[in-house]
Amino acid sequence: MDTALLIDEVRLTPILIADPPLLNTQGVHQPYTPRLVVEVVTRGGVSGIGETYGDSAYLDLARPLAEAMPGRAVSDVNGLFTLADQVCGDPRSTDERVDAGGLRGVRTVDKLRLSVVSGFEVACLDALGKTLGLPVHALLGGKVRDTVEYSAYLFYRWAAHPGAGERDDWGAALDPAGVVAQARRFAREHGFSSFKLKGGVFEPGQEIAAVEALAEAFPGQPLRLDPNGAWSVETSLYVAERLRGVIEYLEDPASGTGAMAAVSAGTDVPLATNMCVTTLAEVPAAFAGDAVQVVLCDHHYWGGLHRTRELAAICRTFGVGLSMHSNTHLGISLAAMTHVAATVPDLGYACDSHYPWQTEDVITTRHVFRDGRLTVSDAPGLGVELDRERLAALHRRWLDDDGAMRERDDVAAMRVARPWWTAPPVPRW
Ligand SMILES: O=C([O-])[C@@H](O)[C@@H](O)[C@H](O)[C@@H](O)C(=O)[O-]
Ligand SMILES: [Mg+2]
Numbered sequence: 402m403d404t405a406l407l408i409d410e411v412r413l414t415p416i417l418i419a420d421p422p423l424l425n426t427q428g429v430h431q432p433y434t435p436r437l438v439v440e441v442v443t444r445g446g447v448s449g450i451g452e453t454y455g456d457s458a459y460l461d462l463a464r465p466l467a468e469a470m471p472g473r474a475v476s477d478v479n480g481l482f483t484l485a486d487q488v489c490g491d492p493r494s495t496d497e498r499v500d501a502g503g504l505r506g507v508r509t510v511d512k513l514r515l516s517v518v519s520g521f522e523v524a525c526l527d528a529l530g531k532t533l534g535l536p537v538h539a540l541l542g543g544k545v546r547d548t549v550e551y552s553a554y555l556f557y558r559w560a561a562h563p564g565a566g567e568r569d570d571w572g573a574a575l576d577p578a579g580v581v582a583q584a585r586r587f588a589r590e591h592g593f594s595s596f597k598l599k600g601g602v603f604e605p606g607q608e609i610a611a612v613e614a615l616a617e618a619f620p621g622q623p624l625r626l627d628p629n630g631a632w633s634v635e636t637s638l639y640v641a642e643r644l645r646g647v648i649e650y651l652e653d654p655a656s657g658t659g660a661m662a663a664v665s666a667g668t669d670v671p672l673a674t675n676m677c678v679t680t681l682a683e684v685p686a687a688f689a690g691d692a693v694q695v696v697l698c699d700h701h702y703w704g705g706l707h708r709t710r711e712l713a714a715i716c717r718t719f720g721v722g723l724s725m726h727s728n729t730h731l732g733i734s735l736a737a738m739t740h741v742a743a744t745v746p747d748l749g750y751a752c753d754s755h756y757p758w759q760t761e762d763v764i765t766t767r768h769v770f771r772d773g774r775l776t777v778s779d780a781p782g783l784g785v786e787l788d789r790e791r792l793a794a795l796h797r798r799w800l801d802d803d804g805a806m807r808e809r810d811d812v813a814a815m816r817v818a819r820p821w822w823t824a825p826p827v828p829r830w
Pocket of ligand 2: 627629652653674675676726
C-alpha cells in the first residue's frame with residue numbers, strides 16, 4: 402500500500418447556505434439550509450472534498466466516522482460501509498418514518514448512514530483521483546459521454562423570504578405566467594430544454610394549467626410535474642389523464658409503493674420516484690408491482706457514486722429507467738453527480754439539479770451550464786477546488802445561528818408567514 406494514500410486527517414465543516422423561498426407541499430425553503438463539507442487529507446498532502454446533508458442527524462453520524470478514518474486508505478471506499486456500520490450506531494435499528502421534510506421518502510438509520518458515507522466516499526475518490534492524476538469518472542470505470550444534460554428545476558416561489566434572508570431578482574412565481582417566465586429565464590441563462598415543476602403547492606387544476614402553459618411555450622420539450630406524493634390515487638389518475646401526451650413523466654404523484662402501483666395500473670403515463678424507491682429494501686416490491694418506470698438516483702442517499710452505479714445496474718436488469726434527483730446542494734455535489742452520470746450507460750433523462758438556485762458556493766469556480774449541459778471534467782479528482790474563505794464564512798454563519806436554521810424544516814419556515822400552518826395531510830388532494 403502506497404502510504405501517500407493513507408488518510409492523515411478528516412475535517413468536517415457544517416455550513417449554512419442561502420436558499421430562496423421555494424415552495425413545496427410541506428411549506429417553503431428556509432432562508433438558509435445546512436450542508437456538510439467533508440475533507441480528507443492524505444499523508445501525501447492531497448486533500449479530497451465531498452458534500453452531504455448537514456442537519457444534526459447527519460452530523461452525529463459523520464463525527465464518529467471522521468474520527469475512525471485516519472490511517473485508512475482513500476482507495477478503500479468499499480471498506481467505508483463496514484466502518485460506518487461499526488462506528489455510526491446500531492445498523493439494525495430502523496425508524497421507518499417519512500423523512501423530516503416529507504419529501505425524500507423513508508428515513509431509516511441505514512439511509513442516514515449511507516447519506517453520510519456518500520460525502521466521505523466522494524472525498525476519498527477526489528483525493529484518490531488527485532493522487533493518481535485521474536478524474537473521478539475514470540475511477541468509476543470511465544465516462545461514456547462527454548456532457549451530462551440537466552433539466553430546469555422550476556418552483557412556485559415568493560419574491561422574498563418573510564423575515565431575514567438574502568434577496569434575489571427572480572421575483573414571485575405563483576401562477577402559470579410566473580412559471581413560464583421562470584422557465585424562459587432558465588432556458589435563456591442556462592440553455593435548459595427540459596423542465597420539471599415542483600408541484601403539490603396549489604390544487605391540482607392550477608398545476609395542470611401551469612404545465613399546459615409550459616407545453617404551449619416550449620412545444621415538444623420534455624416536461625415533468627412532481628407533487629411529492631401529495632395526491633390521492635384518484636387525483637393522480639385525473640392529472641395523468643389531463644397531461645397525457647404532454648408530460649414526460651409524473652414524479653411521485655401519490656405517496657408509497659401501493660398507491661404508486663395503483664396509479665401505474667391505471668395510466669400509461671410513466672411514473673418516476675425519489676420517494677418510494679430510495680433504499681434497496683424498497684426495490685423488490687416496487688419493481689414487482691410495476692409501481693415506477695423511472696427511478697431518480699441520488700448518490701447522497703444511495704451511499705455514493707459506486708452504489709449509484711449498482712442501482713443503475715439493478716434498474717437496467719428490470720427494464721426500469723434511470724434519472725437523477727436533486728436536493729439543495731453545492732458545486733462539490735454537482736461535480737460528483739456529473740461524474741457518476743457520465744459513467745451510466747443508459748441514463749435516459751435529463752438530471753435534476755437545484756444548483757441554479759444556489760447563489761453561494763464553496764468552490765472557486767462555479768459550474769456553468771451550456772445548452773443545459775455540464776461538460777464532464779477530465780481534471781484529476783472531481784475537478785473542483787475548495788474556496789476556503791467562502792467555506793469559513795458559511796461556517797461562521799452556521800456557528801452564529803441559534804439553531805433555527807441548522808435543521809431543514811420547510812413547515813416551520815412556512816409558519817413565519819402563516820402561523821397556523823401545519824404539515825399537510827397525505828394525500829393533500
Ligand atoms: O427542495 C425541494 O423543495 C424539493 O421538494 C426536494 O426537497 C425534493 O427532495 C426533491 O427535489 C424532489 O424531487 O422530490
Ligand atoms: Mg421528486
